[in-house]
Amino acid sequence: MKRYEGNGRMSKAVVHNGILYLCGQTGTPGNSMQEQTQEVLEKIEGLLNQYGSDKRHIISAVIYIEHASMFAEMNKAWDTWVEPGYEPVRACLEASVNDKRKLVEIVVTAALIEK
Amino acid sequence: MKRYEGNGRMSKAVVHNGILYLCGQTGTPGNSMQEQTQEVLEKIEGLLNQYGSDKRHIISAVIYIEHASMFAEMNKAWDTWVEPGYEPVRACLEASVNDKRKLVEIVVTAALIEK
Amino acid sequence: MKRYEGNGRMSKAVVHNGILYLCGQTGTPGNSMQEQTQEVLEKIEGLLNQYGSDKRHIISAVIYIEHASMFAEMNKAWDTWVEPGYEPVRACLEASVNDKRKLVEIVVTAALIEK
Numbered sequence: 001m002k003r004y005e006g007n008g009r010m011s012k013a014v015v016h017n018g019i020l021y022l023c024g025q026t027g028t029p030g031n032s033m034q035e036q037t038q039e040v041l042e043k044i045e046g047l048l049n050q051y052g053s054d055k056r057h058i059i060s061a062v063i064y065i066e067h068a069s070m071f072a073e074m075n076k077a078w079d080t081w082v083e084p085g086y087e088p089v090r091a092c093l094e095a096s097v098n099d100k101r102k103l104v105e106i107v108v109t110a111a112l113i114e115k
Numbered sequence: 116m117k118r119y120e121g122n123g124r125m126s127k128a129v130v131h132n133g134i135l136y137l138c139g140q141t142g143t144p145g146n147s148m149q150e151q152t153q154e155v156l157e158k159i160e161g162l163l164n165q166y167g168s169d170k171r172h173i174i175s176a177v178i179y180i181e182h183a184s185m186f187a188e189m190n191k192a193w194d195t196w197v198e199p200g201y202e203p204v205r206a207c208l209e210a211s212v213n214d215k216r217k218l219v220e221i222v223v224t225a226a227l228i229e230k
Numbered sequence: 231m232k233r234y235e236g237n238g239r240m241s242k243a244v245v246h247n248g249i250l251y252l253c254g255q256t257g258t259p260g261n262s263m264q265e266q267t268q269e270v271l272e273k274i275e276g277l278l279n280q281y282g283s284d285k286r287h288i289i290s291a292v293i294y295i296e297h298a299s300m301f302a303e304m305n306k307a308w309d310t311w312v313e314p315g316y317e318p319v320r321a322c323l324e325a326s327v328n329d330k331r332k333l334v335e336i337v338v339t340a341a342l343i344e345k
Contacts, residue, residue: 001287001341003317009309010320014289016341017248018132021290024321057116059129060136062222064210064323071213079124087118090125091139091222093179094211095294096324098301107292107321111116111131133247172231174244175251177337179325186328194239202233205240206254206337208294209326226231226246 004051013051020053020110024064029101033070037077040106045081053110055081058088064095066103074104119166128166135168135225139179144216148185152192155221160196168225170196173203179210181218189219234281243281250283250340254294259331263300267307270336275311283340285311288318294325296333304334 005012014021025043027036048054065074071092082088088108097105120127129136140158142151163169180189186207197203203223212220235242244251255273257266278284295304301322312318318338327335 001289003315006315006317008314009305009312009317010291011317012319014319016289021319023319059116059131061125062321064321068211068213068215075124082124084123085118085121087121087124087126089127089129089136089138091177091179091220092213093220093325094213095208096298098298098322098324100298105321105323174231174246176240183326183328183330190239197239199238200233200236202236202239202241204242204244204251204253206292206294206335207328208335209328210323 013047015051015112018112019059020048020051020112022047022108024105024107026097026102026105029099033073033103034077036103037074040104041077041081044106044108048110052112054113056083056086057111057113058086059109059111061088061090062107063090063092064097064105065092066096066100068094070103128162130166130227133227134174135163135166135227137162137223139220139222141212141217141220144214148188148218149192151218152189155219156192156196159221159223163225167227169228171198171201172226172228173201174224174226176203176205177222178205178207179212179220180207181211181215183209185218243277245281245342248342249289250278250281250342252277252338254335254337256327256332256335259329263303263333264307266333267304270334271307271311274336274338278340282342284343286313286316287341287343288316289339289341291318291320292337293320293322294327294335295322296326296330298324300333
């Protein structure tokens with residue numbers, strides 16, 4: 001097992017048995033849902049690339065949004081980002097992050113790229 | 116990795132390294148909690164059978180319900196469905212789906228049946 | 231696959247392919263957030279030890295808290311418990327358990343200790 005960027009509370013990424021687990025990612029308070037989702041997905045893509053996977057290897061995503069009414073706006077950013085043919089399984093729920101101005105949190109697992 | 120029934124946003128199922136991951140399943144708005152839970156569990160059972168697993172191979176379930184007060188009603192359907200001796204680990208939380216008339220969403224992972 | 235402490239509804243733990251999955255753990259209604267988090271983490275540690283893992287092998291944790299305002303208090307117990315160098319990936323959301331006096335529920339997966 002490898003752990004990356006631990007801060008005493010959590011690791012930003014953990015690799016075990018061919019799977020990369022990422023910490024829940026959030027965006028910048030004050031930005032719109034679409035902007036925050038874009039930020040989150042860019043962070044996720046960066047972490048996937050850094051630790052041996054990429055967006056084509058995503059297995060699953062759980063998306064927590066502040067208000068169910070923001071579902072369509074979140075999906076605008078999501079649908080642009082995800083590659084057809086490489087969609088993960090997904091669940092999306094209404095649940096607040098600790099700071100309610102953080103409108104979205106996304107938790108992803110991905111397969112490592114086999115060499 | 117195999118992905119099934121992708122729609123540009125998500126796959127309905129992903130298989131990786133001996134595990135089947137299913138998309139969060141929901142029921143029909145307007146139906147009761149017990150009815151919706153039954154529908155969800157039937158959908159899940161269908162997907163498990165279709166993609167190489169079955170209800171005896173479920174590993175974990177996360178259940179999101181619209182109101183905590185509906186916990187007992189959800190469990191009526193759940194307890195009837197799950198087979199003694201083959202219970203998954205489980206967590207149940209109060210969290211809304213995007214359409215609040217969808218009273219329950221269930222996310223399941225299962226082991227593939229070894230041949 | 232091995233299942234432990236099934237009660238007809240769920241198993242307390244499931245082992246599959248080198249990973250230990252635990253049932254969501256909760257504390258005692260009436261106790262403070264910090265106390266309940268401590269209880270939950272003690273339960274988790276006990277289950278990890280019992281079924282072939284330990285707190286140094288945790289992969290991921292999802293933490294559901296009753297009120298986002300209790301985030302800091304939950305973290306007091308969490309930060310004391312987690313061992314630096316062995317932090318899991320983590321997500322923390324505001325979502326109620328079925329009994330709202332249960333202030334926190336934590337779901338953990340861990341790697342089995344290799345022999």
